[in-house]
Amino acid sequence: MKGHTLMRRAVLLPLFILFSLSHAEQSQPISDVPKMEELTNTSHQWSNLQKVFQEIQLKFSPPIVRAAVLCFIAASISSAGGIGGGGLFVPILAIVGGLDLKTASTFSAFMVAGGSTANILCTMFINCIHGGKSVIDFDIALLSEPCLLLGVSIGVVCNIVFPEWLITILFVVFLSWTTSKTCRKGVVSWKLESEVIRRNGFGELENGVRRDESNGENEVIKSLKEPLMGEVENFKISIPWTKFGALVVIWLSFFLLYILRGDRDGQSIIPMEPCGEGYWILSSLQFPLAITFTAWILHRRETSNQQEILGQTGEKPPNLIFPIMALLAGILGGVFGIGGGMLISPLLLHIGIPPEVTAATCSVMVFFSSTMSSFQYLLIGMEHKEVALIFAIICFFASILGVVVVQRAIEKYGRASLIVFSVSTVMALSTVLITSFGAIDVWRDYARGEYMGFKLPC
Numbered sequence: 001m002k003g004h005t006l007m008r009r010a011v012l013l014p015l016f017i018l019f020s021l022s023h024a025e026q027s028q029p030i031s032d033v034p035k036m037e038e039l040t041n042t043s044h045q046w047s048n049l050q051k052v053f054q055e056i057q058l059k060f061s062p063p064i065v066r067a068a069v070l071c072f073i074a075a076s077i078s079s080a081g082g083i084g085g086g087g088l089f090v091p092i093l094a095i096v097g098g099l100d101l102k103t104a105s106t107f108s109a110f111m112v113a114g115g116s117t118a119n120i121l122c123t124m125f126i127n128c129i130h131g132g133k134s135v136i137d138f139d140i141a142l143l144s145e146p147c148l149l150l151g152v153s154i155g156v157v158c159n160i161v162f163p164e165w166l167i168t169i170l171f172v173v174f175l176s177w178t179t180s181k182t183c184r185k186g187v188v189s190w191k192l193e194s195e196v197i198r199r200n201g202f203g204e205l206e207n208g209v210r211r212d213e214s215n216g217e218n219e220v221i222k223s224l225k226e227p228l229m230g231e232v233e234n235f236k237i238s239i240p241w242t243k244f245g246a247l248v249v250i251w252l253s254f255f256l257l258y259i260l261r262g263d264r265d266g267q268s269i270i271p272m273e274p275c276g277e278g279y280w281i282l283s284s285l286q287f288p289l290a291i292t293f294t295a296w297i298l299h300r301r302e303t304s305n306q307q308e309i310l311g312q313t314g315e316k317p318p319n320l321i322f323p324i325m326a327l328l329a330g331i332l333g334g335v336f337g338i339g340g341g342m343l344i345s346p347l348l349l350h351i352g353i354p355p356e357v358t359a360a361t362c363s364v365m366v367f368f369s370s371t372m373s374s375f376q377y378l379l380i381g382m383e384h385k386e387v388a389l390i391f392a393i394i395c396f397f398a399s400i401l402g403v404v405v406v407q408r409a410i411e412k413y414g415r416a417s418l419i420v421f422s423v424s425t426v427m428a429l430s431t432v433l434i435t436s437f438g439a440i441d442v443w444r445d446y447a448r449g450e451y452m453g454f455k456l457p458c
Contacts, residue, residue: 064387067097068394074426075115075395076402081423082119082359083341084112084366085395087430090338091437107388109373112341114392116370118399119363122407124239136360138243140353142297143319144326144344145247145365149254150290151327152369153283155334162335163452164445168438171336175431178346182424185349189417197414250293251368257285258376275458294323317351325351326365333369341366342430345423355419356410 070092078085086108093104123136159167261282262268272278298319329343341362348358378385410416445452 061098063096063098067092068391070096071111071391072394072398074429075111075398076405077422078426079115079119079363079399079402080359080406081345081419081426082362082366083345083423083426084338084370085115085342085426086112087336087338087342087434088426089395091430091433094437095433103384106377106382107384107391109370109377110388110392111395112366112370113374114394114396115399116341116363116367118396119360119403120367122400122403123360123363135354135356136364137353137357138240138247138361138364139301140322140348140357140361141364142243142246142250143294143322145250145368146254146290146293146297146326147323148326148330148344148365148369149250149372150286151330151332152334153286153330155331155336157457158331158335160457161455163454164438165442165452167335168435168442170332171438172431172435174332174343175427175434178343179424179427179431181350182346182420182427185346186417186420186424189355189420190415193415193417246297247364247368251372253289253293254286255372255375257282257289258372317353321351330369336434338430338434341369342423342427346427349420349423355416359419359423 071089074085074088074092078088089108089111090101090104093099093107094101097104099107120136162170259269261279262270262272301319325344325347329347332343333341344365345358345362348362349355353361382388406418406422409418442452
């Protein structure tokens with residue numbers, strides 16, 4: 001990293017000297033005090049030279065290539081659990097790729113959107129063709145999405161107000177706890193699956209089929225679990241378009257509110273004072289919007305004969321637990337800057353939602369939240385759009401590979417706990433990477449003597 005920095009300075013320094021000399025010849029003598037306008041112009045030209053060189057380096061440098069390879073691996077692992085993987089993408093892009101934190105965060109939003117798009121396509125179309133139905137629980141997604149989007153907005157404000165050291169501590173505590181609970185859930189599921197295999201007298205897997213050794217016959221028997229996507233039913237794609245359309249309406253409602261509100265600097269489609277009363281009034285409208293959508297969905301469920309949401313034990317979780325969990329996951333995701341998928345997935349597993357349903361449903365929620373972030377970055381004029389799109393395509397194909405491999409493994413070995421272990425692996429790696437990255441930033445701020453207390457949101 002130091003070598004690349006020295007090379008960049010060596011290339012830009014002669015250009016800067018030439019520019020300064022040529023500018024000095026055309027301006028007033030050296031003995032005169034330079035005007036503030038001239039210094040501003042010089043700084044602007046220097047900034048432009050740096051941006052041009054960074055654009056070239058961003059596209060062709062070896063660190064970016066290494067970061068792309070690691071992000072491909074991270075996306076394939078994350079996709080199996082239906083989580084975005086932002087907790088891995090940001091540290092990889094910042095540490096390995098050498099990007100600043102802001103650029104890494106914008107790239108991560110596009111990469112998560114690309115990966116979640118692949119997950120949904122695999123779950124809703126490819127697997128539906130082979131299985132006849134989708135395991136996405138749109139009822140959970142509908143109950144969770146409004147509060148998840150509201151929580152992310154609250155978390156973003158908290159991220160601005162809270163000091164870096166507090167965010168790092170909260171991240172370590174919460175992610176360590178959820179990682180531990182998820183690992184235990186995976187171990188318990190693995191033991192239960194092993195007990196089912198032992199009780200049914202299944203022998204070793206040979207040539208892709210299980211043989212019953214209890215009676216000495218080489219009789220091929222069915223898998224101990226049904227296929228991940230159910231039985232084949234005339235190859236029909238069963239997608240509840242009404243519920244999917246409701247999710248789109250929720251997404252568009254929040255997106256329209258974000259467009260009208262703009263950002264804290266006053267960039268909006270309507271004239272508005274930066275971070276003024278209008279900004280906060282429009283921001284507060286997210287509360288009644290989320291409450292209205294959630295109440296409407298709950299009312300529809302109570303008045304219609306819809307299938308109840310059941311856990312693995314057959315118990316019915318309270319309907320209100322899903323919006324509450326989504327709100328919590330959204331707030332923490334906004335504070336940590338990693339999205340809500342990594343946080344809501346272990347919570348769904350903890351209340352007994354089957355791993356297959358958890359992974360598929362989280363993919364839908366991650367898709368809507370990540371596309372919301374991506375569009376907001378585009379509206380405020382993000383840089384390096386082409387490079388971000390390339391990384392999104394990389395994660396798209398990596399996610400397809402991860403979903404296909406894990407699905408084949410589940411259908412072959414009958415172990416849905418592989419999804420739980422995938423989630424816990426991503427969470428453990430994210431905890432280590434982001435904690436280390438945050439600790440370095442905290443120490444750097446402390447060494448520089450910078451202010452480390454609470455800040456105003458504007």
